[in-house]
Every structure is written in structure tokens, then in C-alpha cells.
Amino acid sequence: MFGACGDGVADDTAAINLALGSSTTVYFPNGRYLINARAVAVTNVCGLSGQLKAGLIVPSNRHLIFDTNASLIVSHTKNSSYNAIIAIDETNIEIDGGKLIGDRINQGKRTGEFGYGLVLAGCSNVLIRGFSSVSNWGDGLFLCCGAVNSGNMGVSLIDCSFSDNRRNNISILAGKKIVIENCALLRAKGTAPQSGIDIEPDMGNLLGIAPEVSSVIISNCLIQNNTSSGIDFQHAPKDKRVVIRDITVSGCLVESNGQSGIYHGSLTQGGICITNNVIRCNSVRGLNLTGMRNSFICNNIISSNGSYGIELSSSRDCSISKNIFWNNCVSKPASFSQFQMINLASKNKVIENEFLAERAVCVPVSNLNITNQRLYYCLRNVVEGNIFYKGSALADMVDNGILTECHSNQFGILANSPAVAILSATPSSQDRPARLP
Numbered sequence: 001m002f003g004a005c006g007d008g009v010a011d012d013t014a015a016i017n018l019a020l021g022s023s024t025t026v027y028f029p030n031g032r033y034l035i036n037a038r039a040v041a042v043t044n045v046c047g048l049s050g051q052l053k054a055g056l057i058v059p060s061n062r063h064l065i066f067d068t069n070a071s072l073i074v075s076h077t078k079n080s081s082y083n084a085i086i087a088i089d090e091t092n093i094e095i096d097g098g099k100l101i102g103d104r105i106n107q108g109k110r111t112g113e114f115g116y117g118l119v120l121a122g123c124s125n126v127l128i129r130g131f132s133s134v135s136n137w138g139d140g141l142f143l144c145c146g147a148v149n150s151g152n153m154g155v156s157l158i159d160c161s162f163s164d165n166r167r168n169n170i171s172i173l174a175g176k177k178i179v180i181e182n183c184a185l186l187r188a189k190g191t192a193p194q195s196g197i198d199i200e201p202d203m204g205n206l207l208g209i210a211p212e213v214s215s216v217i218i219s220n221c222l223i224q225n226n227t228s229s230g231i232d233f234q235h236a237p238k239d240k241r242v243v244i245r246d247i248t249v250s251g252c253l254v255e256s257n258g259q260s261g262i263y264h265g266s267l268t269q270g271g272i273c274i275t276n277n278v279i280r281c282n283s284v285r286g287l288n289l290t291g292m293r294n295s296f297i298c299n300n301i302i303s304s305n306g307s308y309g310i311e312l313s314s315s316r317d318c319s320i321s322k323n324i325f326w327n328n329c330v331s332k333p334a335s336f337s338q339f340q341m342i343n344l345a346s347k348n349k350v351i352e353n354e355f356l357a358e359r360a361v362c363v364p365v366s367n368l369n370i371t372n373q374r375l376y377y378c379l380r381n382v383v384e385g386n387i388f389y390k391g392s393a394l395a396d397m398v399d400n401g402i403l404t405e406c407h408s409n410q411f412g413i414l415a416n417s418p419a420v421a422i423l424s425a426t427p428s429s430q431d432r433p434a435r436l437p
Contacts, residue, residue: 037055117140123153233268303327343376
């Protein structure tokens with residue numbers, strides 16, 4: 001392939017770039033292709049200031065095909081900033097297969113966090129299937145503004161894996177119509193934020209526009225063992241123009257993350273839909289939700305998280321419905337509730353949820369706690385049609401809110417051994433037990 005050796009010893013960067021510049025389809029036979037991730041100077045783009053050296057440059061209208069055991073190996077560099085593969089303001093790119101292995105293991109005692117695996121900057125119509133990006137000094141995948149385009153448009157990641165990256169496994173700073181389907185996001189660890197997926201609109205202001213992330217679908221993914229949160233919504237605190245809206249998280253297993261399963265710390269424009277997920281065994285909260293608007297959390301199993309199953313703060317006009325809360329507050333059951341609304345959480349609807357806990361595992365302070373802090377009142381929330389199982393908490397419901405409407409809630413008896421099993425390792429129908437009567 002244009003002189004590439006694939007022996008893991010010779011530098012194949014120039015040969016591969018020659019192929020990418022000359023051919024619309026580039027095939028990688030089985031082998032280990034060593035690349036210098038700082039070999040080429042690239043255009044200044046938002047989000048990459050100071051990291052303007054790259055390895056492989058992918059133009060428009062390219063299809064990269066990797067054989068089963070073909071991999072790209074980032075050669076050891078003394079510099080902590082690199083972009084192993086980058087596309088800037090390009091369109092119509094496909095990647096099938098392949099594994100990108102960063103140089104994290106060889107970084108020694110160096111600091112910094114900007115060693116990126118795959119970077120898409122202002123690209124459109126990108127399809128990536130069966131690709132892995134692991135052990136990079138920064139992020140496995142980084143989506144940001146381009147030199148011309150304000151964000152990515154139409155990026156699909158199918159059956160991909162991003163793991164053991166030092167910053168985040170995936171960062172989304174700018175993009176619309178992004179699909180992340182049947183992917184694994186595992187073990188981000190090293191320097192903050194350390195999340196499986198970090199949705200963090202930023203850098204658009206350098207182009208004179210509001211940074212935006214919208215119309216994102218995250219479905220049927222395994223998001224596990226990340227040091228911070230599984231999925232993290234946040235934004236640059238000084239940029240009030242930021243846009244986060246229309247994000248769907250569905251059918252995912254979000255478990256054993258070091259902070260919250262899902263953390264939402266931004267003021268979003270609405271349309272966040274978290275549905276049909278299993279969110280369990282996260283060290284702190286299952287869902288830590290602040291600043292949500294007009295959003296939906298429904299049909300999830302939220303279980304065995306360290307503190308609250310859900311903490312909803314400074315949010316309004318949200319619907320929390322048909323979820324199963326099961327054995328949350330396992331770290332300090334005497335201090336937490338399975339679901340807490342706090343700090344101006346107003347005009348939300350809590351409808352047809354089931355709250356359960358086994359005494360042998362934990363006895364939370366309450367199943368549902370609506371509370372005020374100082375002058376931050378919870379106002380006009382609706383609690384309707386929920387089932388609170390007797391004996392599963394010291395108090396079924398604590399309501400210190402103002403004008404809470406409570407209708408048709410049931411207080412049942414929890415069986416000694418309820419038929420709830422949340423044991424499988426991947427999201428599936430078996431991971432969603434039948435609802436108890």
C-alpha cells in the first residue's frame with residue numbers, strides 16, 4: 001500500500017497519507033501500521049489551538065477499510081499533544097473496522113491531555129463501523145468545529161469501541177445529527193473529565209457563533225467503569241449562548257462509573273430523553289440532573305447506585321415516569337432518598353414510578369423527597385400514580401414543596417423476594433424485569 005510496511009517498526013505515516021491523498025478507497029491488510037501523530041501541520045481549527053500537528057489526514061470522499069487484524073499504532077512522542085487521525089471540514093467519509101492504539105502507555109510522567117485519537121472537525125456525512133480507539137493520551141474521539149464549518153453534521157458510529165483513554169472516551173464539542181449505536185465506552189481514566197461520553201458545547205464562539213450540540217442519539221451502548229460519569233452534559237461556564245437540545249439516550253447499560261451514571265450540569269433548551277436504560281451500581285448518583293427543561297426520564301431501571309437514584313435540581317417541566325427505583329442509596333442509606341427534588345425543581349411530573357428496596361440491602365430515608373433549601377423552593381410539582389412499597393424506606397414520601405399535587409399514589413407491600421433480577425452484562429430484554437403488580 002504505497003510502500004507501507006505494517007510491521008510495527010517502520011514509520012508508515014507518509015505512505016498512508018500518500019494513499020489517502022491519491023485513492024478514494026484505501027485498504028489496510030492485516031498488520032501493525034506505525035504512525036507519527038505529529039508528522040503534519042494542520043489548519044487551525046476551533047478546539048485544537050496549540051495541538052496543530054497530526055498523523056493521518058483524511059480528505060473528502062474517502063473509504064478506509066481495515067482487515068480483521070489491521071491496526072494503527074501511535075509511535076512514542078515526547079509531546080502530549082497530537083491528532084493521530086484528523087479530518088477538517090471534509091465530507092463523505094467511511095471507516096470500516098480498524099483499531100487505533102494511542103501512546104498512553106509510553107507517555108511516562110508527562111502532563112497535558114490533548115493527545116487525540118480520531119478528530120472530526122466540522123465534517124459531514126461520516127459513517128464509522130466497527131472501529132476502536134484506545135489508550136490515547138487525551139480523547140478516543142473528538143468532535144469539534146472546523147476551520148470553516150461550525151460543527152459536524154451527520155456522524156454515525158456503529159459497533160465501535162472507545163476505551164482506556166486518558167481524558168474522555170468521546171467528546172462532542174460541536175455537532176448535529178450524531179448517532180452512537182451499539183458502542184462500548186469503557187474505563188476513561190487519567191485527567192478530568194474522565195467520562196464515557198462528554199457532551200460539552202464549546203469553541204463555537206471563536207467562529208462568532210453559539211456552540212451547539214443537538215439531535216444526538218445514543219442507543220444500545222455499554223457505558224461502564226469510567227472514572228467520572230458515564231454520560232456528562234456540561235458547557236463552558238462563561239458562554240451563556242450554548243445550545244444543548246434533543247438528545248436521546250435509549251437502551252443503554254450505564255453501570256459502575258465513578259461518579260454518576262448520567263450527569264447533567266447544563267442549562268439545556270429541552271428535548272433530553274432518557275428512556276429504557278439500565279442505570280445501576282454507579283458510585284454516587286444514578287442520574288444527577290440540574291438545569292433540565294422540557295425533558296423525559298421514563299421506563300428506566302435505576303438500581304443499586306451509591307446515593308440518590310435520581311437527584312433533580314433547578315429543573316422544570318420534566319416528566320419522570322414509569323421508572324423502577326430499586327435498592328438505591330447503598331453507600332449511605334440513612335442519608336439519602338431514592339429520588340430527590342431540590343432547589344427550584346418546579347412544575348415537574350412524577351408519574352407511575354415504582355419504588356422498591358430490600359431491607360437486607362438498604363433502607364433509604366425515603367423513596368421520594370421533595371425538599372427546599374433556604375429560599376430555593378420546589379413549586380407546583382405533580383406526584384401521581386406511583387407505587388411506594390411499604391417497608392422499603394423509613395418514609396414513603398417526604399413533601400416540603402409548595403403546592404405539590406398528589407393523586408392516586410399506592411402504598412403496597414413489598415414481597416420478601418421480589419422477582420427483580422438485573423444481572424446481565426449487556427443491555428437486553430433480559431436486563432429489564434417484568435414490572436411488579
